[in-house]
Amino acid sequence: MDVRELYQSTILDHNKRPRNFRVPEAANREARGNNPLCGDQLTVYLRVEDGVVKDVGFQGSGCAISKASASLMTEAVAGRSLAEVDALFDRFHRLLTSDPTAPPDTDGLGKLAVFSGVREYPVRVKCATLPWHTVRAAARGDATTVKTE
Amino acid sequence: MTLDVQRIRKDFPILARTMRGKPLVYLDSAASAQKPRAVIDAISSFYESSYANIHRGVYELSETATRLHDEARVKVQRLLGAPDPREVVFVRNATEAINLVAASWGRSRLRAGDEVLITTLEHHSNIVPWQLACEAAGARLVVAPVDERGEVPLDALEARLSERTRMVAVAHVSNALGSVLPVAEIAALAHRAGALVLVDGAQAVPRLPVDVRALGCDFYVFSGHKLYGPTGVGCLWGRRELLEAMPPWQGGGDMIAEVRFEKTTYAEIPYKFEAGTPDIAGAVGLGAAIDYLLDLGMERVAHHERELLAYGTQLLAEIPGLRIVGTAREKTGVLSFVLDGVHPHDIGTILDQEGVAIRAGHHCAQPLMERLGLAATARASLGVYNSEDDLDRLAAAIRKVIEVFA
Secondary structure, eight states: OOHHHHSOHHHHHHHHSOTTOSOOTTOOEEEEEEETTTTEEEEEEEEEETTEEEEEEEEEEOOHHHHHHHHHHHHHHTTOBHHHHHHHHHHHHHHHTSOTTSOOOOTTOGGGGGGGGGGGOHHHHHHHHHHHHHHHHHHHTOOSOEEOO | OOOOHHHHHHTOGGGGSEETTEEOEEOBTTTOOOOOHHHHHHHHHIIIIIOOOSSSOOSHHHHHHHHHHHHHHHHHHHHHTOSOGGGEEEESSHHHHHHHHHHHHHHHHOOTTOEEEEETTOOGGGTHHHHHHHHHHTOEEEEEOOOTTSOOOHHHHHHTOOTTEEEEEEESBOTTTOBBOOHHHHHHHHHHTTOEEEEEOTTTTTTSOOOHHHHTOSEEEEESGGGTSOTTOEEEEEOHHHHHHSOOSSOSTTSEEEOOSSOOEEOOTTGGGOOSOOOHHHHHHHHHHHHHHHHHOHHHHHHHHHHHHHHHHHHHHTSTTEEEEOOOSSBOSEEEEEETTBOHHHHHHHHHHTTEEOEEEOTTOHHHHHHHTOSOEEEEEOOTTOOHHHHHHHHHHHHHHHHHTO
């Protein structure tokens, strides 16, 4: 596999110019995630009203995969209900942990499909899933720090 | 003075393989070194023709296995310039050796108010065992700083020594930066303050001639797997009178003189610290690795690394946006670096695609990374089998990283 299939232009773009890289005003939920192996760490902030993500942002540092995944995650969950965020987490997680030799099931994932190449790099899967574990913890109001180890 | 690298490469079967479809460039020997045919053969031939448990058997095979195990201990003694093979204790690795000293010596000698002095650049394995020992005793862990270059200034270390210091535990060579610490000077200062000295030699033994008597330390530890030997075996060397005074660490078979429910007496050193059946084949393999290295000559190995390091340092310095982390004046074959705008893990992944194996991360030295203001670095580290070609491939692969992230 060529590295360009892993580092697709969308990923490189979101790494360089992460969207929603901020603390939203009136955020009412947050969670910290860290990947002790890589030193990736981020905090995801949500403003949840009536069970819907009204605003979302993140702060932190990490590799291109984790940063781009966090950025694309914020775009994907904005305006969604918490149940939809959970369902999206499941789909994304299933994609990343699926057999890399099978064709990827990217149904309903939209832009998030760019991460299917990460399946071929088992040690990097955690980089892509960390923002999703963290947003799920924030959505559930779990106070603990999410760890991928 | 030079090594015949092309000949050496033929001794390491794994170097013939490819990675991601490209000839393997292995630049992660500081994490673990590859194994020469001599080590692989020593282990398989031991299992095929000389294997039995040691010490107990009254039959020839067990005597042979015991003799081979004893011979490995003598090889370690020779490698370290130790006065007596009984001062060499076989353990799993350097980590276990440090834990043994921290637990056994710590339990018997460390008291409330005492201090243990380490440095900022230590590997976690030379931090956490001392934290545990200090916590148990009510003692304090004191840390000597490193400077921007990755050196440990002696005056700052000396300023942290006091009559309360019981132990000074330092790396001989930094795993993350390659800095060589002035261990002999540190030992002299520590002894003047009345403290003992433990040296973590995990990175030094494969790269430099080591003589524990010349260093003047009290304990010296290393792992076999970084020394081109097998995993699962390492060594603690300690001065005889210290080891004799220390209580046993783990209890079990082999470490006893006599067991009664009322009172058990312990074996002499080193067996007192070697409870249970050890990694016998591992020790035999380690012995073969030591033979291999001493045949090459440690002065030559050190010279080879210095030359390659100079070549690699210059090569990487020419790459725009690259900064070498760790520029100690005394340094061994470690090239830690960061690239503007690219996380070390992304560097590692792209290098992997180019067939180049390096390490990216905090290198089990988080306090050092924090001191340097970095989350992680990419680290290329050298071994006896590396050549200028490998470093050329590394530099080309780094340029590819820059291209992808442009």
